Amino acid sequence: MAHGYAISEYPDVPAIEARIKHLTTTKVRTLTADQLAAYHAWYERHTPASREAAARAEAVIPGGVQHNLALNDPWPLSIVRAQGAYLWDADGNRYIDFLQAGGPTVLGSNYEPVRDKVVALLADCGPVTGMLHDSETELARLIHDFMPAVQKFRMLGSGTEAVMAAIRAARAYTGKAHIIKVGGAYHGWSDQVVFGLRIPGTGSLEAAGIPAGAYATTSETPPGDLEALRARLSANAADGGTAAVIVEPVGPESGSHPAAADFNAAVRELCDKFAALLVFDEVVTGFRLGMGGAQGYFGIAPDLTVFGKCVAGGYPGAGGVGGSEEVMATFAGGLTAAGKRALIGGTLSASPLSCTAGYHALVEMDRTGAPVKAGQAGDRLRTGLQELIDKHDLPYVTYNFGSIVHLHTSGVLHLNLADPGFFDQLGPRKDMLGHMSMAFAAEGVITLAGSRIYTSMADTDEVIDDALAAFARVFAQIPPA
Numbered sequence: 375m376a377h378g379y380a381i382s383e384y385p386d387v388p389a390i391e392a393r394i395k396h397l398t399t400t401k402v403r404t405l406t407a408d409q410l411a412a413y414h415a416w417y418e419r420h421t422p423a424s425r426e427a428a429a430r431a432e433a434v435i436p437g438g439v440q441h442n443l444a445l446n447d448p449w450p451l452s453i454v455r456a457q458g459a460y461l462w463d464a465d466g467n468r469y470i471d472f473l474q475a476g477g478p479t480v481l482g483s484n485y486e487p488v489r490d491k492v493v494a495l496l497a498d499c500g501p502v503t504g505m506l507h508d509s510e511t512e513l514a515r516l517i518h519d520f521m522p523a524v525q526k527f528r529m530l531g532s533g534t535e536a537v538m539a540a541i542r543a544a545r546a547y548t549g550k551a552h553i554i555k556v557g558g559a560y561h562g563w564s565d566q567v568v569f570g571l572r573i574p575g576t577g578s579l580e581a582a583g584i585p586a587g588a589y590a591t592t593s594e595t596p597p598g599d600l601e602a603l604r605a606r607l608s609a610n611a612a613d614g615g616t617a618a619v620i621v622e623p624v625g626p627e628s629g630s631h632p633a634a635a636d637f638n639a640a641v642r643e644l645c646d647k648f649a650a651l652l653v654f655d656e657v658v659t660g661f662r663l664g665m666g667g668a669q670g671y672f673g674i675a676p677d678l679t680v681f682g683k684c685v686a687g688g689y690p691g692a693g694g695v696g697g698s699e700e701v702m703a704t705f706a707g708g709l710t711a712a713g714k715r716a717l718i719g720g721t722l723s724a725s726p727l728s729c730t731a732g733y734h735a736l737v738e739m740d741r742t743g744a745p746v747k748a749g750q751a752g753d754r755l756r757t758g759l760q761e762l763i764d765k766h767d768l769p770y771v772t773y774n775f776g777s778i779v780h781l782h783t784s785g786v787l788h789l790n791l792a793d794p795g796f797f798d799q800l801g802p803r804k805d806m807l808g809h810m811s812m813a814f815a816a817e818g819v820i821t822l823a824g825s826r827i828y829t830s831m832a833d834t835d836e837v838i839d840d841a842l843a844a845f846a847r848v849f850a851q852i853p854p855a
């Protein structure tokens with residue numbers, strides 16, 4: 375079994391924070407209206423089939439698109455083919471795929487050995503039967519081998535569902551109600567965690583359609599702020615206690631707000647002190663940072679781990695929760711759970727399709743060392759981006775956790791709600807993300823919201839160098855300060 379992690383050197387978090395502070399307090403450095411118009415003209419000329427597809431979608435899909443990760447200025451690109459490092463749109467344009475569907479495909483898109491297993495499974499028994507299939511056990515066993523803290527594993531339909539399940543198990547097990555998340559973190563869209571999303575401190579700002587009672591026992595603490603976490607745990611202790619602290623181990627939004635290297639160990643200690651469960655949301659980091667996940671990298675045993683994305687190898691039904699025998703017993707009822715059963719389920723959960731895809735993807739990732747290779751691609755990209763940033767004297771900030779590469783150009787996620795200029799800054803800085811995303815795509819590179827990049831094993835040096843040339847074409851146009 376290949377061990378090894380994608381992070382070759384942990385980012386210098388204080389230095390990054392200082393650069394981010396500079397980015398958010400300096401003038402926005404973006405493309406001019408003329409340059410944006412030239413990019414729009416490129417789309418007009420080169421993507422008419424996408425434009426027509428987008429018009430058809432607009433009529434029947436709210437907002438015209440089901441996923442908004444790639445942003446959609448001037449219209450969403452209609453993708454007809456995905457292979458390895460590349461996507462092709464309906465007009466035949468080829469793009470380097472740094473969206474990677476939001477992160478599940480560390481092997482690269484449409485990886486043949488996994489697809490062959492899925493096709494064989496479909497031929498044998500179709501995608502789902504509702505009965506036990508060996509792939510469920512194989513996947514759970516494999517995850518346990520990679521992450522010993524996951525003694526038992528329950529497959530679900532998505533990361534969102536897995537977070538809901540983890541919270542329910544934590545409450546059933548501890549008998550406490552409060553949950554604490556870190557401000558800015560996204561843990562899916564269930565009622566209780568649509569709180570403090572993306573920009574720390576924003577609380578219920580995005581909670582349209584959610585009654586306040588749903589998140590009455592949810593609180594957020596500022597990223598990296600252990601004293602605030604201690605204070606919150608303490609306050610909760612006087613009010614029945616905290617069931618769980620949930621963290622993204624490299625920091626909120628996949629490390630957009632990077633966590634210091636010793637943060638998780640300190641959170642583990644605080645959880646133990648206050649008898650709260652520690653939940654690692656490894657939806658992004660699980661297997662991407664290495665087969666042992668962030669918990670292996672940091673050497674921390676969480677009580678519960680939430681999975682998504684990679685756990686189904688890029689196929690549907692990507693979610694699951696795992697942890698210690700005792701806590702996981704709440705899903706089964708029975709003696710160890712003392713009769714406290716946390717109800718979860720799902721007609722299509724843990725389907726043979728998801729479990730077969732997940733199992734074989736993990737086997738292949740382990741066999742090929744995909745997480746480490748993808749991490750090396752991330753290192754090469756980040757190094758090249760930093761050179762470009764320096765060359766063009768831009769305030770942009772780049773760093774990476776292996777194959778999770780951040781490129782903050784507008785700093786919108788790092789605005790401070792308490793700053794009187796917050797709402798004036800929010801619009802232009804948010805717009806800039808869309809503009810950069812559009813420019814990068816026109817130059818041949820699809821990113822996640824113009825600011826995050828997932829690399830995969832398919833990203834050879836040549837792919838990365840081509841991508842850097844594309845970024846260079848955009849950066850070179852940014853007018854001087």
Ligand SMILES: Cc1ncc(COP(=O)(O)O)c(C=O)c1O
Nearest residue numbers: 532533534560561562655657682
């Ligand atoms: C850290 C984290 N947790 C949870 C989720 C939700 O997972 P899903 O989209 O599968 O519901 C995501 C999705 O991006 C995520 O990044």
